[in-house]
Amino acid sequence: MSAFSRFTPLIQSLPASVPFVGPEALERQHGRKIAARIGANESGFGPAPSVLLAIRQAAGDTWKYADPENHDLKQALAGHLGTSPANIAIGEGIDGLLGQIVRLVVEAGAPVVTSLGGYPTFNYHVAGHGGRLVTVPYADDREDLEGLLAAVGRENAPLVYLANPDNPMGSWWPAERVVAFAQALPETTLLVLDEAYCETAPRDALPPIESLIDKPNVIRTRTFSKAYGLAGARIGYTLSTPGTAQAFDKIRNHFGMSRIGVAAAIAALADQDYLKEVTLKIANSRQRIGRIAADSGLAPLPSATNFVAVDCGKDASYARAIVDRLMSDHGIFIRMPGVAPLNRCIRISTAPDAEMDLLAAALPEVIRSLAAT
Structure with missing residues (x-):
């Protein structure tokens, strides 16, 4: 053995x-x-040529740890999104952030609601922290909002996952339906709204930042891995209330970000x-x-x-x-x-x-x- x-x-x-x-x-x-x-x-x-230049310029400083507070990247994101840096948490891609979210919420045996066939890395983290997956079938190749809401109520689930746009089907719900879903959830259920593909989605698929930013039980996850072309850099972030965002500081790897990756993300934001x-x-x-x-x-x-x-x-x-x-x-x-x-x-x-x-x-x-x- x-x-x-x-x-x-x-x-x-x-x-x-x-x-x-x-x-x-x-x-x-x-x-x-x-x-x-x-x-x-x-x-x-x-990535953009300007991003590749930023990577080359940052390479000489790779002997240094990145800023554990991620100050510059939070400032850049806040300016880009029109929110406060306090609303933002930074992590090693959405995958890393999902693991942290599950750790924050899920105790052994806790029910966690998601779609049957949805993003498997979320399921991987739930299983790894001892949660019990409760799955809802897709309806017409879209995640079933009514079915997810019913499962949350039936199970008294502390966590529910929704990707909009969806992976693996590419489908999406309009923003008003997503906001209505979030508003219908109990305050004791945390919604993970995965928006990895927000840059490629129709504008009317994305809830305005202000529509959900004051809800403590909503965390929106986004990434630089898709349209920005930085999958190998592992840069993701969340949007939530300041109090919810601050919870990540209790468990995150404070020196987990790559200095080169952070420089690349800041440059990518600047090159719209x-x-x-x-x-x-x-x-x-x-x-x-x-x-x-x-x-x-x-x-x-x-x-x-x-x-x-x-x-x-x-x-x-x-x-x-x-x-x-x-x-x-x-x-x-x-x-x-x-x-x-x-x-x-x-x-x-x-x-x-x-x-x-x-x-x-x-x-x-x-x-x-x-x-x-």
Whole structure:
């Protein structure tokens, strides 16, 4: 027996798993390099040239810890969003912040409400802190607001998760429905409103900052990983009341941020012209993914994100075969939702034309080969 014998019973009960298999692991498994990395919802368009310059300029100071108060980044975000720095907490991407939120709220056995097939990293953190997941099926490929609210009431849940826009389906609710959902929750239930894709969403999908900023039981999570092209830097932030934001100081890793990453995030905020260029490229790429899918007899779903969920028209095994064959035969990395009925779909991230050209050539070939088997 090679494992330490006195891990907690909870840790001993958990499987050794990760929420996602990374593209690097797939390269090792298949013994080939990925030619088109269009599965992790990163931005293949990359960060702005001004951000790359900021990274180079900050590199010489990487021997220093980052400011544990994250003062400059909070100031920049507050100026950009029109709020106070006291409303903001900074963390190692949304994934890291989700872990902290769960730790703040969830005790062993506590019910936590989310959507069946929603973001698996949230579920991973809930399980890791001993929570009990209560899942609500999607309705017409959108998270079911009424179902989530009913589950919260039935379970007296202290925590509920909603992504708007949604991952993995790319669907969204209009802002007024999201605000109404938040207002209908008990004050004793904390809403995690995951807005990772806020920069690519329609403007009317995002509640105004002031509509929720005074609610102690709402935390909005955002990131620099998507449209800003900084997934590898791991920079995320939350928006909430000052008292709720301050709770993170009790448990966070105060020296967990990368000095280079923080400099990159501040530079990215300052270059909104580049963000506009990238979001236009993302919108155009979504349209192209839709055409490529339709040309192969598949049905792209509407998306407010930097990816497109594509209905393959059959079951999960067929969707899985497309995912696997694209990787094994063509080196094209995509993903798919994990549970029925969402797993009839594949999920393709937006990317520059070179990657889209590879997809356009490979997808019809894969569809034909599967039809012949």
